[in-house]
Amino acid sequence: MVEPTAPSRYAQRITARVRAADAARPWLWDGAVTLVWTVAALVDAAGGWRNVARDPSLPAGLVAVLSLALALPLYARRRRPTTVLAVMAAAAFASEVSGAFLQAGFLQVLPLFQLALTRPPRRLLWAFPALALPLLAGALRFDGEAWDAHVVPTLWAYAGVALLGITVRSRRDHTAALEDRARRLEIERDQEGRLAAAAERARIAREMHDIIGHNLSVITGLADGGRYAAARSPERAAQALEAIGTTSRQALGELRRLLGVLAVPDGAPGADRTPQPALADLAPLLEGVRKAGLPVAADLPDPLPALPPGAELTVYRVVQESLTNTLKHAGPGATATVRLTAAPDGTVVTVTDTGTPSGPPGRGRGLTGMRERAALYDGTLDCGPLPAGTGWRVRLHLPAARPNSPEESRP
Incomplete structure (x- = not known):
């Protein structure tokens, strides 16, 4: 863009002052x-x-x-x-x-x-x-x-003045349209920024809830078990303490990874891009829940289906949140079953337990977060009590991603 010369800037300032004075006192x-x-x-x-x-x-x-x-x-x-x-x-x-x-x-x-x-x-x-x-x-x-010597030149002069007025008006309207468009684009940019920030806050809230909520539930279960075992079986108490330490370190590692990504700008060489949990991490997850005192039966295909990274993270978090809710609400003596089924039309994950819910569903952040994760991949999530009246079921269905579809590129 060519910068105006000094005389041009001076003329623009004088013109702006004259227009301002005219607008104030016409x-x-x-x-x-x-x-x-x-x-x-x-x-x-x-x-x-x-x-x-x-x-x-x-x-x-x-x-x-x-x-x-x-x-x-x-x-x-x-x-x-x-x-x-x-x-x-x-x-x-x-x-x-x-x-x-x-x-x-x-x-x-x-x-x-x-x-x-x-x-x-x-x-x-x-x-x-x-x-x-x-x-x-x-x-x-x-x-x-x-007669035409007096009429025609004057009419041409009037026509020129009218064309000048139309030209000035067109230029003014065009400038006003450009300014209005610039304002609208600025408003849209701000709105997109706010929407992106809200979406990022929601994503962070889901991750923090899943990481902290699950690991604290596991730690609580291990601590309660260790307290009862301390008097009768010191070895079991020591195992519980060891599991608590392992779970705590795992939670701290996930939190550091999440906070590290937030602290470093996108594209920076120092950004931590450690992979998020995937289907391969389901086995360690189930083992940690078993150590916390909840018997979990797993029905996982071998080999595990290949899904986009974001879809695998969604499956992992839904299973994690479902088992966390079972630990917190199912009561003593409950058991859980995790079943993963891969079909040409999509992937279905079902988590059931045999406990009795201790309160109405939907009060916390967990169910909302699971539904939001499922919606990111056009999936559906159904949860509710089993028909027999004892137990709870969570069912996630993720449709198969089309080739070159946006789902494959989602983080």
Whole structure:
């Protein structure tokens, strides 16, 4: 982009100040313009009008009145250009027919310009007949066969002024449209930024909930078991403490990985891109839950199905959250079953338990987070009590990703 030169910047600043002053006090500018042209018209009425008049013997009073009628209406030209042009056209008609041929008649270009600048173009359809009629009347009366020498050049001048007003208006409208578009784009950019930030906060909340909620539930189960085993079987208590340490270190590692990604900008060489949990990590997950005291039976295919990384993370988190809820709410003596089925139309994960729910579902963040994860991949998640009335079931269905579909590129 070419930077404006110093004279251009100076002219732009002066223009901006004049426009600001005009917008603040439009009456001052209108009064100044009207005063200047009224003085000029009266000076011409003092005697100069005779140089172009067809009838120099007209009374000076009539000439002065006509001059004022052609100059004073300019004060209202911006507010009522149509009315001002009609009044001035009537005065111009009297000037032409009487033979005064006052040069103040050319002041009609000012309301004509304002009309073309601020009013619909159809208003010009009647403006040109109103301007042409006085010229034709005076030319036919005094010039005879040479009438076109007086009419045609003047009409061309009026046409040029009208085109100038239309051009300025088009440029102003185009500039206003560009500014409006820029404002809209800025608003859309801010909205997209807020939506992206909200989506990222929701993703972080899901990850934090799954990591902290599950591991704390496992640690709680291990601690309760270790407390009961401490008096009777010190070896079992030691195993529980060891499992607590392992689970705590695993939770800290996942948290550091998540916080590390947040702390480093995207694309930076120091960003930690350690893979998120996948289907291969289901076995260690189930083993940790078993150590916490919940018997879990697994029905996993061998080999495990190949899914996009994001879909594998969704399956892992749903299984993790389901078993966490079983640990917290199913009660003592409950067991759980995890079943993973891969079919051509998609992947189905079912987690069931034999416990009795201790409260109404849907109060916490867990079920909402699972549904949000499923929705990211156009999947469905159904959860509720088993038909027999004892136990709970969570069923996740993820449809098969189409080739080159957006699901394959989601993180």
